[in-house]
Amino acid sequence: MNFLLLLDRISSVDAPSDAAPRRDLLRQVGQAGARAALATLPLALAAPAQAALTNNAFDAIVLLLKLEDLLVDLYTKALAAPVLTSAAQAAVRPDFVLLLEQQRGHARFLRDNFSLAGLTPPAAPSFDFSGRRNNPANPVLFPDVLSDYAAFLQLAQQLEDASASIYLGQMPFLTTDKALFDAVFRMQLVEARHASHLRTLRRTAAPAIAVKSWPSTADPAPAAPVLVPGSGNGAAPVSIYTFEANERQISAGTTVVPFPTILTGLNAVQSRSFAEAFDEPLPTLQATALLAIFG
Amino acid sequence: MSDSFFSRSGALHRRTFLRVAGASAATASLVLAGCSDPAPAPIAANPNLLTLTDGDVGLLNYLYLVKQVQVAFYQKVIGALPGDFSDAEKLSFNDLRDHELVHRETLRFLLGTNAYDVLLQQPLPLDFSSLNLATRAGVLTAAQQLEDLSVAAYAGSLRLLAAVPTAALLAKIASTEARHAAFVRDLRTPGSFAGTDVVVNAGALQSVSLAKTPTQVIDETKAFFLPIVISPILLPTV
Numbered sequence: 003m004n005f006l007l008l009l010d011r012i013s014s015v016d017a018p019s020d021a022a023p024r025r026d027l028l029r030q031v032g033q034a035g036a037r038a039a040l041a042t043l044p045l046a047l048a049a050p051a052q053a054a055l056t057n058n059a060f061d062a063i064v065l066l067l068k069l070e071d072l073l074v075d076l077y078t079k080a081l082a083a084p085v086l087t088s089a090a091q092a093a094v095r096p097d098f099v100l101l102l103e104q105q106r107g108h109a110r111f112l113r114d115n116f117s118l119a120g121l122t123p124p125a126a127p128s129f130d131f132s133g134r135r136n137n138p139a140n141p142v143l144f145p146d147v148l149s150d151y152a153a154f155l156q157l158a159q160q161l162e163d164a165s166a167s168i169y170l171g172q173m174p175f176l177t178t179d180k181a182l183f184d185a186v187f188r189m190q191l192v193e194a195r196h197a198s199h200l201r202t203l204r205r206t207a208a209p210a211i212a213v214k215s216w217p218s219t220a221d222p223a224p225a226a227p228v229l230v231p232g233s234g235n236g237a238a239p240v241s242i243y244t245f246e247a248n249e250r251q252i253s254a255g256t257t258v259v260p261f262p263t264i265l266t267g268l269n270a271v272q273s274r275s276f277a278e279a280f281d282e283p284l285p286t287l288q289a290t291a292l293l294a295i296f297g
Numbered sequence: 298m299s300d301s302f303f304s305r306s307g308a309l310h311r312r313t314f315l316r317v318a319g320a321s322a323a324t325a326s327l328v329l330a331g332c333s334d335p336a337p338a339p340i341a342a343n344p345n346l347l348t349l350t351d352g353d354v355g356l357l358n359y360l361y362l363v364k365q366v367q368v369a370f371y372q373k374v375i376g377a378l379p380g381d382f383s384d385a386e387k388l389s390f391n392d393l394r395d396h397e398l399v400h401r402e403t404l405r406f407l408l409g410t411n412a413y414d415v416l417l418q419q420p421l422p423l424d425f426s427s428l429n430l431a432t433r434a435g436v437l438t439a440a441q442q443l444e445d446l447s448v449a450a451y452a453g454s455l456r457l458l459a460a461v462p463t464a465a466l467l468a469k470i471a472s473t474e475a476r477h478a479a480f481v482r483d484l485r486t487p488g489s490f491a492g493t494d495v496v497v498n499a500g501a502l503q504s505v506s507l508a509k510t511p512t513q514v515i516d517e518t519k520a521f522f523l524p525i526v527i528s529p530i531l532l533p534t535v
Contacts, residue, residue: 094488096488097488097490100488100491101491103504104491104496104504105504106504107503107504107505108504108505110503111501111502111503111504111505114501166472170465170468170469170472173464173465173468174461174465177461177464180456180535181456183455183456184455184456184508185502185505187452187455187456187468187471188452188497188502188505188506188508189504189505189506190468190472191448191451191452191471191472191475191505191506192475192491192496192504192505192506194472194473194475194476194479195475195476195478195479195490195491195495195496195506196479196490196491197476198475198476198477198478198479198480198483198490199479199483199490199491202479202480202483202490206487214389214392215389215476215477215479215480216392216396216473216476216477216480251403251466251469252462252466253403253406253407253462253463253466254407254460254462254463255462259403259406259407260406261399261402264402264405264406265398265399265402269398269402271395271398271399272391272392272395275392275395275396275398275399276399278392278395278396278473279395279396279399279400279403279470279473280399280469280470280472280473281469281472281473281476282469283465283469
């Protein structure tokens, strides 16, 4: 019997309600042919920096898994480091235990998609949160992340904001499988809750940083920004929040929702709300580059 | 239908009207035909029944109704926030109201002439008398309830949409709703941003957002719409 067909049958017998996403991932892998073999190699070998961005469901799950592995590693290291073992942070420590637990849940779900398809999931890379890319000769981009609470929160906020955006950017590649789309979207909503909480923690820490709980053009820019490639060839690197400043929403085709005309009179709002009211996707190119900063 | 809100307000949206009128006409013709099978008793149509249509239009009208509740709620409480709200909290509530307004008008724009209330002369009246809005705790409790419900509504309906670009735009709205929900929860109880009452905490879907079906959400909001009754019976379920 065809190996993939066999797996398909096993998964439909075992778990009728949860099997669908895995079966579809299987189909994606089948269509991708040789990609299946690549998946069993360590990620570093399988996905060289110059790999083409193909934007299919398989690549989307690989990307999201690396993102979740990154967040799991950040909270695992922080909970074992002075930044969160210090008595000064005893009150917020349970928040990070919960964040870690929920990121682990997401990573487990994504990893199970590989295992149930008979593929070896990519192993988590060795992450380096200093920004030196595991090379002591490189400059430190994010100093004191695991020893200074303010520095830690600043990076964690950016990574959780980016996480909500990276999920939004990958969801369009998962629309052919409703069950997988549904699960990934519902993970995205939890990431957005996390990002909101990190921002609340920064606002209530000492010294307080006056960020809102949603990305806003009124936010103070991070002192140690996470930079990603700008849009367009050869564009200078930009903060992830460049994408969040978007004030144009497309309703269908090329039709732009005309905020300036529909939000007047009784419906008038603060103009920065045009951007604040929507979280924005981070495109695959930027998402991939962001993850490569850390591992 | 002379007593219904819709007829008083001007005009019931044509599609909705046809759903109600069509059902009555079918019943009537059965009776008139005097068929030999036991005739079903004529069903009295509820003149205040708003039956959402099927497909994306029905789903968008459903999300539009939820959004109308949120906007009306913030507009009501911001005019009279209890005195123990801090200045910073008051400013945050202005932001929440503005975001909800942007969302509502975006949904209205997406619906165009398919909005259920496009021909109504006045907006649907909403009744918040079931909420305690006299204290900070009461306002935060109500705000949390509505924001968490909104997140669960998107979590339970986005997969039902046929149009991918619409789903992509609504996901951006839903993400902001999740930020709102976590913000209000943290105001009420610090650290409750993603509690087990809003995040699945067991099984294969552990750690994903709680989702509610349109039927569940409409049931939890029905007190706000009375005497109007909203029926999700024609909305997609898969």
